Amino acid sequence: DIQMTQSPSSLSASVGDRVTITCQASQGLDKYLNWFQQKPGRAPKLLISDASKLEAGVPSRFSGSGFGTDFTFIISSLEPEDIATYYCQQYDRPPRTFGQGTHVEI
Amino acid sequence: QVQLQQWGAGLLKPSETLSLTCTVFGGSLSGYYWTWIRQPPGKGLEWIGEINHRGTTNYNPSLKSRVTLSIDTSKTQFSLSLSSVTAADTAVYYCARGGARPLDSWGQGTLVTVSS
Numbered sequence: 001d002i003q004m005t006q007s008p009s010s011l012s013a014s015v016g017d018r019v020t021i022t023c024q025a026s027q028g029l030d031k032y033l034n035w036f037q038q039k040p041g042r043a044p045k046l047l048i049s050d051a052s053k054l055e056a057g058v059p060s061r062f063s064g065s066g067f068g069t070d071f072t073f074i075i076s077s078l079e080p081e082d083i084a085t086y087y088c089q090q091y092d093r094p095p096r097t098f099g100q101g102t103h104v105e106i
Numbered sequence: 107q108v109q110l111q112q113w114g115a116g117l118l119k120p121s122e123t124l125s126l127t128c129t130v131f132g133g134s135l136s137g138y139y140w141t142w143i144r145q146p147p148g149k150g151l152e153w154i155g156e157i158n159h160r161g162t163t164n165y166n167p168s169l170k171s172r173v174t175l176s177i178d179t180s181k182t183q184f185s186l187s188l189s190s191v192t193a194a195d196t197a198v199y200y201c202a203r204g205g206a207r208p209l210d211s212w213g214q215g216t217l218v219t220v221s222s
Contacts, residue, residue: 001167034208036151043200043215044151049208087151091206094164096141098151 002027002090006099013106019075021102023088028068032092035064035073037084038101044087048073080106108133112201112213114186118220124188128201128213135159135177139205140184142175144197145215152197156205157184164205191220 003026013019023033031051036044046055048064051071061076075082083106088099114126128140135158142154155165157175165173169188177184188195201213 036209038151043202043212044209045212046208046210049210055210089151089153089209091204091208094153094156094205095166096153096156096205098143098153101150 001095002029002093002097004088004090004097004099006088006102008102009100010103010105013078013104015078015080015106017078019078019082019104021073021086021088023066023071023073023099025069025071025090029090029092031067032090033064033066033071034089034091035062036087036089037082038087039084047086075104078104078106108203108211110201110203110211110213112199112216114199114216114218116217116219118191118218119222120192120220121190122220124191124195124199124218125185126199126201126216126218127183127185130182130184130203133182133203135179135182135184138203138207139164140177141202141205141209142186143200143202143209144195145200146194146197154186154188154199158205191218193220196220 005024033051035048038044109131112128139156141156172189174187198215202209203211
C-alpha cells in the first residue's frame with residue numbers, strides 16, 4: 001500500500017497569509033494526486049486533481065504542484081472561508097489512500 | 107451535473123451487517139469507478155473500496171474480509187455491505203464517483219453508529 005504523509009497536521013494563520021501543506025508518498029504516483037477541502041459536517045470537496053489541475057469554480061488562490069513522491073498545496077492569500085481541513089489522496093493505485101489531513105485555522 | 111444520494115440504517119448492534127446504497131442521478135455508471143469512504147468521528151478519511159460498472163472491485167486490505175461492494179446498473183445504484191461491525195466501524199460513510207479518476211462527486215454522508 002502507498003502511505004501518504006501529510007504535514008503539518010494543523011496550522012494557524014492570519015487572513016492574507018500564504019499557507020503551504022505538503023504531502024509525501026511512500027512510492028511514486030506520477031501526477032495522480034488530489035487535494036480536498038472539508039468543512040465541518042460536509043462531504044469533502046475536490047479542489048485540485050492531477051497534482052496541479054484546479055477544478056472548475058475553485059478560486060485561483062488555491063494551487064498544487066509536484067510529481068512522483070513530493071507534492072505541495074498552497075493557499076496564496078488565506079480567506080476566512082478557507083477555514084477547513086485539507087486532505088491529499090493518491091489515486092495512482094488501490095488502495096487509494098488519503099493523507100492524515102491538515103486543519104487550517106485563523 | 108451528477109448527484110449521489112445515499113441511504114441506509116444509521117444504528118447497528120455489534121456483529122450486525124452494515125448496508126448502505128448510493129443512487130446516481132444525472133449520469134450512468136459506465137466509465138467510472140464508484141467508491142466508498144468512511145470517516146470516524148473527529149478523524150480522517152479512510153478509503154474502503156471501489157467498484158466499476160462491470161462489477162470489478164478493489165478493496166482496502168484492512169477491511170477486505172468483511173466488505174462486499176455490489177452494483178446495479180439498471181437502477182444506477184451501488185451498495186456497500188460491511189459484516190460483523192464493531193464500535194470501531196462507527197463513522198460517517200460517503201459514496202463518491204471516481205477511483206482511477208478524481209473523486210469529483212460525493213454523497214451527503216451517512217452516520218452509522220454501532221452500539222449495543
